[in-house]
Amino acid sequence: AALPPGPVGLAALPPGPWAWAASLPHAAARSPSRLITVGDTELVRGLQAGSPLLIALAGCLEQLPTGCETIVRVHGPTRAEIVRSPVHPAGLCFRPELVTVDQAAGFAVRLAERARTAGLVGRNGPVPASVTLAELARSDRAPSPPSSPGAAAGRPRAAGLRCLIGIGEEGTVTLDLVAAGPHAVVGGTTGSGKSELLVTWVAAMAAAHPHHAVTFLLIDFKGGAAFRPLLALPHCVGLITDLDGQQAGRALASLAAELRHRERVMRAAGARDIAELSAGEHRPDPLPRLVIVVDEFATMLTAFPELHALFVDIAARGRSLGVHLILCTQRPNGVVSDALLANCNLRVSLRVNNRADSRAVLGTDAAAALSSAVPGRCLVSAGEGDPVLCQVATTTANDLRAIIGRRGDVQRPRRPWLDPLPGRVTRSDLAAVEDATVGRSPGGPAPGVLLGLLDEPDRQRYRVARYNPGRDGHLLVVGAGRSGKSTVLASVSAQHSGTADVLAPRPDVESVWDALAAARAWLDAGSRRARLLVLDDFDSVYARWGDEHRAAALELLRSLLRDGAAAGSIVVVAVQELSGALQALPALCRSRLVLRLPDAGAHSAAGADPALFDAALPPGGGSWYGSRIQLLEPEPGTVQPPAGRDPGAGVGEDLAVHRSLLVVAGSPARTLAALSAAHSGEIVDLSAVPGSEAGRLRVLADDGAVLVGDTDTWQAQWSLLGLLRPHTAIVFDGCGLADYRAISRRRDLPPPLAPGRNRVWVLRPDGAVVRSTLRAPG
Structure with a gap:
């Protein structure tokens, strides 16, 4: 009872009273690794000294x-003595517990029944603990195909997936996913040998x-190890693991x-199912x-709950399409x-923790x-008859090398999905994809500028x-x-410059x-000419404007987005x-290209599919109309700012064109120093001139002088300002x-000035700013 049957067997028994031992589950062991030999003087005389598990009488x-x-x-029925023992001291006397032959026979029968219940032995003898x-x-003990749980009797011997996966009480056990399936469910708790069973089943097929x-x-x-x-194996088309959620979701989406694809192939061949297709004429592919x-499977559904419907669809249509689960x-x-479960007729269960899982x-x-002591021990049910006990074979590296060696160097089969998008896409890549596109229009490529390569796993x-x-x-x-x-x-600017007027300002x-102002002016003038306004880093520029310019610029942009198309x-x-008011932009733009962003919240706020968020995207990687895109990489040495006119590229109006100037200065001292270095005419500091000399100042201004003062000073000289303003520019x-x-007495908004570049406003006599x-200076 202490040693399990299968690994331990009975080699020999003395005749007569020992006949009861033949009922022990150990007696029918097929290839035990250890043997118990029981014999009298004549039987054991020829045995080698030290033979394992010898009981000599x-x-x-x-x-x-x-x-x-x-x-x-043994001195008698009530007294026995230990002569030698590695555990007990010599000379130890004890009272033996004796059993009758009938008691021993009953014990052997009960032990055999318990061994069968625990899956340690079949009805016809022990199942080995490993193979x-x-x-x-x-092995040459394979049963006839109808007795195999995976190849039910009465079905035709059509091309299937029959393979040996283990040993049962009647010999080798075969499974046929086609004949007994078309799909299978495997249950088993941790440590029961699930992964080994799957590896062996795949290797055997x-x-x-x-x-x-x-x-x-x-x-x-579980990581894929x-x-x-x-x-x-040349048969394997891919491994999907939980270690890369993006690629796992992409590959699983390809299953639909x-x-x-299989439906199209069968429809083109006029075949009703995979068996009819395979039985037809030789196909080059x-x-x-x-x-x-x-x-x-449960972990996968937790990560991708939407896949349950897909797997139900595969289970329903898989038999005819040749797809098995x-x-x-x-x-x-x-x-x-x-x-x-309704379509999973082949059921395999290793040890499970409770009866409900076993019944399921x-x-x-x-x-x-x-028994938990024998990993790989399972029960197989093909929907007909009682489940069959089986010890699943283990697969070694040598086994796999032997399979690969027999197959030789073969071309890998077609994969059900393409490789992930490359991190670098060139024009030649796009040309190759466009040339291979089925149904490409005879008129050439579709109109529009090239963006990149789209991934459509579905x-x-x-x-x-x-x-x-x-x-768009x-x-x-x-x-x-x-x-x-x-x-x-x-x-986009470079490719579009030949078909439209491209306006691409510096950021x-x-x-x-x-x-923005020029584009709005074109619209207000009724222009219908094709134009492309390209604004880079708009949020950065937007943040650098003051409050009033920020609001006005955003309203200009909104009006162009509403009316421009x-x-x-x-x-x-x-x-x-x-952020802030810019969150309204996605709703005003029909097309959105979302590139790498630091977090999923920003990705979703941009209007992109949350499932496509990936903080590790390479440069040029993003999403376009719900699909992953890798942008076209520019040719080496061709990376340039957006091509097109820049209405703000000039320095502005030259002050030298004005004969005289009225200068309102935030810092008169700095302004006077700058004018002294750049202006050859007379420069007057208004703060140093009494208000009573307004007439002289007017004469000076008419003669080309530059009058400089701060806001308060000019307000104190309001009459002079009123006289000079109609024909003199104010800076x-x-x-x-x-x-x-x-000073201007106007509520309109002058154009913004770039900081740090000595920029000024000029209010011309005609009212333009x-x-x-x-x-x-210096």
Whole structure:
């Protein structure tokens, strides 16, 4: 009772009273690693000294074989003595507990029944505790196919996926996912051998069938370590793990497209199902069966709950399309829905923790009673008859190398999804994809400027992304620093310059303001000419304007976004983040290109699909109309700012064109020093002139003098200002809006001035307000 049957067997028994021992489960062991031999003097005489697990019966010590570690002398029914023992002291006397032959026989029967319940032995003898895949392949004890749980009797011997996976009480056990499936559910608690069972099942199918007949997609939400050795098999088309959620979601999305692909292939061949397709004429591109093996199915559904509907669809249509599921989970009860189980006729259960999980898989409690001491022990049910006890074979690295060696150097089968987008996309890449696109229009490529390469896993394809301003409207580009914003704006501007007037100001407060004002003026004038306004780093410029300029600029931009498209004026605007009032921009732009952003909140605020957020995107990576995009990389040495006119590129009006000037200075001393270095005429500091000399000052101004004073001084000389203003330009140097309005008596907003560049406002006699530069001395 202390040693399990299977690894331990009975080698020999003396005749007569020992016949009861034949009922012990150990007596029918097929290939035990240890044997118990029981014999009298004549039987044990020929045994080698020290034979393992020898129980020798002798009339005296001299008749025992040498090497016995434990010797007990029985003096009678009530007294026995230990002569030798590695545990107890010699000479220890004790009272033996005796049993009758009937008691021993009953004990043997009960022990055999308990061994069967625990899965340690079958009805026809012990099931071994372990067996390798190589040993299984050499076994000559395979039953006839109808007796295998995976190949039900009465079904035709059509091309299936029959393979040896272990040893049961009647010999080797085969499974056929096609004949007994089309799908399978595997249950088993931690440590029961689930992953080893899946590895062996995949390896056994690969050993029995070529890669053009079956392929495997492996999904492991425990990190993928168990399945990784299987990737060397030519049958394996990929491994999806939980370590890369983005790629896992992408690959799983391709499965729905794989079903559509198979439907198209069968429809084109006029075949009703995969069996009819395979039985037809030779195809240059065979369509192999696809076995999707999922370890930790419950964990996968937790990460991607939307996939449950997809797997239900695969379960319903998989038989005809040649797509098969092997779904493995620790807790089958409540995880695998009835809709899935209805199509999973092949059930395998290793040891589970409770009867409910056993019943969920097998319909019986038997799997809950399997021994935890024997990993890989399972029960197999193909929906007909009682579950079959099986010890699943273990697969070694040598087993896999042997399978690969037999297959030789073969071409890898078609994968159900494409590789992830490259981190670098060139024009030649786009040309190759466009040339391979099915259904490309005979008139050439679609209109629009090239953006990059789109990933469409749900269609198992790449597609060239283009931006057509006339069709796609205004474009908002959102991305963190060095994400590719400026590059894509330069590319759009350069490609569009031949078909429209491109206005691409520098990202500073003056140039962007002037571009917005010019674009609005074109609209107000009724212009219908195609124009493209390209605004880079708009949020940075927006933050540098003062409050009034900020509000006015945003209203200008909003008006262009509302009214421009109908008049042929399109805006392309790029920002790093959407905060404050800029959060309204996505709603006003029909197209949004969202590049790498630091967090999911910013990604969603830009209007992108939250599922596409990836903080580790390479430069140029982003999302476009719900798909992942990698932008076209410019040719080496061609990275330039956006191409186009910059209305603010000049320095502004030259002060030298004015014969005389009235200067309102925020710092008169600084202004006087700057004018002294740049102006050859007379310069008058108003603060040093009494108010009674207004007449002389007028004469001086008429003769070309420059009059300088701060706001208060000019207000004190209001009569003089009124006389000179109609024909003399007023310069505002270092003044704020309040100073400008106090002197000009106007409420309109002058154009913003770039800080640190000695910029000034010039109010001309005709009422126009322009910028100029007052050079600082030295």
